[in-house]
Structures are given as structure tokens and as C-alpha cells.
Amino acid sequence: MLTATRTGETIGARWSEVDMDAAVWTVPAARMKAGREHRVPLSDAALAVLRSIAPLRPEAGDDYVFPGRVADKPLSSMAMLMLLRRMKRGDLTVHGFRSAFRDWCEEATSTPHAVSEAALAHTIGDKVEAAYRRGDLFAKRAKLMADWADFCAKAPASVVALPVAQASATG
Numbered sequence: 001m002l003t004a005t006r007t008g009e010t011i012g013a014r015w016s017e018v019d020m021d022a023a024v025w026t027v028p029a030a031r032m033k034a035g036r037e038h039r040v041p042l043s044d045a046a047l048a049v050l051r052s053i054a055p056l057r058p059e060a061g062d063d064y065v066f067p068g069r070v071a072d073k074p075l076s077s078m079a080m081l082m083l084l085r086r087m088k089r090g091d092l093t094v095h096g097f098r099s100a101f102r103d104w105c106e107e108a109t110s111t112p113h114a115v116s117e118a119a120l121a122h123t124i125g126d127k128v129e130a131a132y133r134r135g136d137l138f139a140k141r142a143k144l145m146a147d148w149a150d151f152c153a154k155a156p157a158s159v160v161a162l163p164v165a166q167a168s169a170t171g
Contacts, residue, residue: 041142
């Protein structure tokens with residue numbers, strides 16, 4: 001949720017891909033939908049998650065950040081969905097967190113479209129635009145992901161039910 005990455009990218013993450021000092025996770029092209037390497041800026045909150053599970057990492061090897069029950073296999077793609085169900089949140093989907101991130105970018109920030117699309121690792125459909133856009137907007141995406149983490153950490157606003165006034169008999 002804090003990285004706006006796809007489930008497969010997340011559960012396939014390996015410790016060798018993560019540079020906690022530089023606060024970047026580099027997903028190799030072979031694991032990306034578009035077939036291009038994707039650098040993910042890690043917010044302080046995302047780094048805190050990684051630091052909290054780092055002591056569980058075996059000392060040798062290039063292990064999965066989120067290992068599964070079977071040796072040398074990542075967490076199941078169903079694990080996060082099952083977690084939501086156990087939380088009695090069957091109304092949510094894991095992919096919905098990416099969608100929520102995109103909605104937040106558009107509705108609650110002044111983030112340029114190109115930056116939010118780059119954060120989601122979406123490809124550029126227009127061939128001319130793609131030919132001219134060479135950078136990955138990493139610094140802007142790092143700021144965006146920090147803001148997203150701050151937003152995610154906020155408690156939801158309380159909703160107070162207001163008494164409903166009764167309609168008068170005359171209308």
C-alpha cells in the first residue's frame with residue numbers, strides 16, 4: 001500500500017533489490033508488467049516496515065522480503081486478500097489500494113499526471129511523448145510517496161450523524 005506497487009511486484013521483492021540507505025527499491029524488468037526496471041522511492045513509513053521485518057531475514061542468500069510457507073517461495077498472492085477477509089473487509093481488494101492512490105493523487109494533490117503515472121509504473125501510450133520522456137521523475141515521486149505515507153497514517157475523519165429535521169406538513 002505504501003509503495004503503490006502491484007501485488008506480484010511486492011510479494012516477489014528480494015532483499016538484494018532494496019537499498020535502505022538510499023531509500024529505494026529497484027524492481028527488475030523481468031518482474032515488471034511493462035518489462036522495464038522500476039525504481040520505487042521508499043517513504044520513512046515503508047522503510048520502518050522493512051526495518052521491522054529485517055531481523056527475520058536469514059543471514060545468507062537473496063531471500064524474499066515477504067517469504068511464504070514453502071522454502072524459497074514468496075508469500076502467496078492470496079495472502080493479502082485473505083488478510084482483508086480476516087479483517088472483515090471483503091469489500092476491499094489489494095488492487096484497490098493502487099486505485100485509491102491514483103484517486104488521491106488526482107483529487108487531493110496537485111501532482112502532475114506524469115508523476116502519478118510514473119509512480120504506478122504505467123507506460124506512456126503516446127509514442128511521441130514516450131520518445132521524449134527519458135527520466136523517471138524519481139525526486140518528484142519520492143516527495144509524492146512521502147505525502148502518500150503521511151495521508152495513509154492519518155486517522156479517518158469522524159462522521160457525526162446529524163438529526164434529521166421533520167418535514168412540515170405543508171411541504
